[in-house]
Amino acid sequence: MQAAIRPEATSPEVVVGLIGCGVMGRGIAQIAALAGATVRLTDSREGAAEAAKTELMATFRKLAERGKLNAAAVDAAAARLHPCKGLPELAGCHMVVEAIVEDLNAKKALFATLENLLGADVILATNTSSLSVTAIAAGLKHPERVAGFHFFNPVPLMKIVECIGGLLTDDSVVDYLLALGTHWGHVAVRAKDTPGFIVNHAGRGYGTEGLRLLAENVATVPALDAILRDTAGFRLGPCELMDLTGLDVSHPVMESIYQQYYEEPRFRPQGLTRQMLAAGTLGRKTSHGFYRYDAEGKKQPIPEKEQASEMPSSVWLSRESPELAERIAALVAAAGVPLESNELPSPDALCIVTPLGDDATTCCVREGLDARRTVGVEALFDASKRRVVMTTPATEAGAVAMACGLFGASGIPVSVVRDSAGLVTQRVVAHIINIACEIAQQGIAAPQDIDRAVTLGLGYPVGPLAWGDRLGPMMVLTILKNLQEQTGDSRYRPSPWLQRRALLGLPLLQQEI
Structure with missing residues (x-):
């Protein structure tokens, strides 16, 4: 593909056609106009483009009232919005972004029409969230100028945009969208044309x-x-x-x-x-x-079942995971309960295991404990706001009451769950990390871009690969292997990206050469 004759992404000469004036379309038009681009608005619904400009002007005025824009910026942005009566008025645009219904045939038909109206150097960008960019471009005369430009709702607040190249998309087109998305105030990340791209x-x-x-x-x-x-x-x-x-x-x-x-x-x-x-x-x-x-x-609110609570006379703590045992020992000491040091528990002790991808039953049997007075406790994740106690099928009510009394002594709520490989948080977080590792393994996006896209697009407390590095790749690998062994479910099979980095002692965020 020849280099497109279009201004730099940061130039005020950029003219963007925006097709589809719904919530997503208006959001894209807002950030584009505020960044200095001229935006031509069009919609198949009569009067929708004019209504979109009216709504956007009201938004600009609200931003001015909050001190986010001055009067000059409001007037300038409003002057860059141009409602159009039809697709022919998009002639002269440097790129067109469609934000119409999420239907493959509708998008293909629209781009086929645009091909007959616009020059071969005009970028055709789709805001699709779930359709294949390659499929949308298939059959066009110039599929190399079609790319995904996927924003998230609400566009002005969700500061992430995925720039997706189809199989036939020219790299320069994605490069331009990356520069444009950045200029419009978003974090722009490159992604392969795969189901769900990065965030979904x-x-x-x-x-x-x-x-x-x-x-x-x-x-x-x-x-x-x-x-x-x-x-x-x-x-x-x-x-x-x-x-x-x-x-x-x-x-x-x-x-x-x-x-x-x-x-x-x-x-x-x-x-x-x-x-x-x-x-x-x-x-x-x-x-x-x-x-x-x-x-x-x-x-x-749905009321939780009230749990009986009493203090145990003593606690016996598994030493299979010394680091996790140390965390639980600190909570036991804070509650003022004696911690037994014998190799085996006394007949009256509350027995506590700290599973890593295992269930409480497996831990109990492996250590030869009495399941009637054994519970598993989440020790890998934050226990400052909530403690999680897991029973075996044989755990008696008295042992549950002692666990609730012990871990709720400081007033922190205690959640009691049934036996589960990996408790709750371990298996959910390990699963999230594993999927992110596989996205990296498949080369869908660079490791840093995966984390940036997920934190901005999904609001997770930390990027999944950084989360895996924080827990330790070997720890995550252990959880997943135990989950897979105990459940027999291949959904937990570890990604090669995770396995190799865990074995080599490398961070999950490390890109290969």
Whole structure:
């Protein structure tokens, strides 16, 4: 492809055509106009382009009232917005961004029409979130100038844009979009044309593993959400997040990614959300999802089962993981309970194991403990806001009460869950890290870009690869191997990216030559 005759991405001479004046289209138009580009707005709906400019001008005035813009900037941005009556008025644009309905045939038909209206050097960018850029470009005379330019809603606040090249896209086109997205105030990352690109691909781990825990009856909905918020630092639990997004959006994406990857086990959905979708319990938008919501959209709390609480006379602590044992020993000491030092526990001691990818039953049997008075405790993740206790099928109520008394002595809430390989937080976070490792292994994006895209696009407390480095690649590998061995499920098979770096003592963020 010859070098396109277009101004530098930072030039005020850039003219952008924006097709589709819905929420996404208006958001893209807003950041483009504020960055100095001229934006020509068009929509198949009569009057939509003019209405979009009116709404954007109101937005600019609100930003001025908050001190984010001065009057001159408002006037200048407004002057750069030009509603058009049809596609022919896009002639002379340097690039066109479509933000129309997420339908492959509709996008292909639009770009085929644009080919007959625009010069061969004009970039055709699609804001698709789930369709193949290669498929959209297929059949065009100049597929090399088609690329993905995927923003997230709301565009002005979600400071990330994925720049995707299809199989036939010229590298210079993606380079231009990277420069343009950066100039428009976003973090622009390069991605391969694969299902879900970076963010929607990486995001499969959180919801699907949370749903798997519900399917196994490990935890209740509120306990699952609270554990992942308090121990891992997620802003919302997986059920809260799906309620916010709406299952009419999130479940089809789960199924689509799973099918597009030819039923890759890592992305396997669960039947619960399909049932909820059929029932119309979509989340906040229907006032009923995993939770119920009042007329103002406020979540109605689900009361957790009250647990009996008493202090144990003594505690025996597994020494299989000395570092984790030390963390639990500090909590036992703070509660003023004697910690036994014998190789085997006394007959009345509360026995505590600290699983890493194992379940409490396996730990109990491996150490020859009495399962009736044994519990597993999450020791790998933050215990300052919530403690997580896991029972075996044989654990008696008295042992649970002692564990609740011990770990709740300081007033910190205690969540009790059923036996699970990897407890809750370990298996969810390890699954997220593993998927990110596989994204890196497949060369979909550079390691640093994966983390930047995920933190900005999904709001995770830390990038998944950096999270894996913080925990230690060998620790994550151990959790996944134990999960796979105990469940027999290939969804937990470790990525080669993780395995090799763990064995070589390298960070997950290290790119290969």
